Amino acid sequence: MNPTVKLGLAGCGGAFANDRAELAKDPAYGVSAVWDAEPAAAQAGAQAFPKAAACSSYAELLARADVDAVILTADASERAALACAALEAGKHVLCEGCGGRSPEEVDRILEAARANGKIAAFHAARLRLAGFTALARTYATPERLGRVYRVEAVLHRPARENSVPPEARAIFPDAGAYLLDQALDLLGWPKLEALTAQIVPHGATGEHACVYARLAGGIAFTLDVAASDRLRPRHALTILGDRGGLAIDHAKGGRGFSFIEEAPGMRAKLMESKPFFAFDPWGTSLRSFREAIESGKATEGTTPAQARELARWLALARASADQKREVRNLAETLAAV
């Protein structure tokens, strides 16, 4: 079977390492070319695919006629420019994370897609599309949770697993976007009213970011993302309501999924508990990307409006961390600098 979509892969870092096996076995896709800013990484990346060539430059990848679409997992600081270049070269683009570090960067990508009649899709839904999120979704209802008032999303992973160079420190834009996307989607994308944040470098390649936000409806939201060898690994999402609370805890040794609700006597009672189980979000994203290319509309995953909202969160968090204060409006915040 000939592949429907011929791909160029831009970026051979952590996201590429996670996804290459899935990509290699999907018959709908064929990888024609691989590029990375580090030539050795591009060579190694190309070896994962039997028919792929390693490109020495991004322009070389874009110039290839056997590349219909680009999957972009390069460093977040480069992504918007690389995405626009690909779209202008007539390629569809699937961007890792929310594509940009600000709403303006996402807008530039979307405008380039419109102007060139190509698809720009975003892959921030790694956690949203996972099986345990589907389980959580069955409980994330007003009937089960009641009024939601507190949400906490945490990912602490070892810095030694951080494959980006020290200057990139990609933990916050990418992992932060995945966690935000998962939580906000379960909550129905409530409006962000204000946030305050701290982002500090940690060790040689790490970073620790903490965002504390006020969401519409009186929801207090914490996003805590770190790549550090000096913290215990954690990976959890907790949503608390006045009728019930759910938690997805999938760190090693974590509790898995649990839902606890109010029981007679105003006591909390464990209603459901399941150990952590594996997931396949990338396959869903790939399928959705292909559908978008074929029909012009994606059915699952991060929408452009959601990517823009995630980028707004990330930009506000950077601005708040830089200015060391709570911020509400991105344009006003940046104008105040």
Add this chain to the structure above:
Amino acid sequence: MTAPRPGIALVGCGAIAASAHLPGIHPSPFELRAVCDMDRARVERFKQDQKLPGSVRVCASLDEVLALPGIDAVSVATPPASHAFLSIQALDAGKHVLCEKPSALSSRENWAICAAVERNPGRTIQFFSSRFRNGHARAARQYVREGRIGRPYRAEIQFWLPAARTCDRGGPPWFGQKALAGGGPFMDMGQYFLDRLFYILDWPRWHSVSAQAFTGFPTGYDAKVVYDVEDHMSLFARGDDGLVLTLDTTARVNQHWRWSSAIHGSEGSLVLDNTAEKKGVFLTDRDGVTVEEDLPVHEPGQDMQVRLEQLAAFMATGAPFELGTDARQALAISSFCEAAYRSASDGTEIEMEDAA
């Protein structure tokens, strides 16, 4: 001939007086000389139920207590709304004071307590702290002072109990009334966590706080009973040198319990976790590998007996009182809490200078 033991009066005859104050007095250097409550029948019953000796006087006001001979110290176990005026009255009568937390309902009351300490040299007031729970706080402070965690940039407090609200467990209704309690779990157990963290970090200065509070769980009370304190408080505070504190305190939560504090620094982290098997650990990395070591335990405990032993030492020699929260420290905590409540109420960040 042995010197007479110093005398102490217990003011407030509720559950905490029986469970936490009284058991520590008997084995301590102090002799209980009086018990006091506004309700004379209640204090008579307390004396009888607790099988107190006949020599222990029954009083229905602090004035009565202070008029008695042989009272060197007063232990205050009343609702928070009365802490400030009882403490100030006792200090001005030349007594030492041990008082339950929170110290007062406001920073204004705390300023008045500080002023009372200033005008009564040689007298001390110590509010109850829980800084030596599990015995790791001294070691944690030493790690911070020696720079072993590097520059502290983030502290975390997490107190989630599935059913911590006192009124749900048959406790007195004043726990749910802001006018009497000052607030919910943030003003109750939150004080312990803040005190311990600030002690470990050597009382850092806080500049701003963003907070949110939630009230909405059913109380099971009759509709006529006032319940106006928060069930859950969360916050993000900025302090000196880029330090950030995040905190959650709950009275009710539909999730697993958490009872922990952590301090993250540029070189390592300290984790004090009451729910973990290892309750005090230091984490760092060597050559990219995470290393975890147990914190040593070298603390005297934190019950009433230890408080009274420290008070006796202070009275005899002026030895520093390490276990309690002093008036200045209490002021720092109450200013912090006041700013947090204001932030939660206004829905915006509060500069701490404003609050103080």
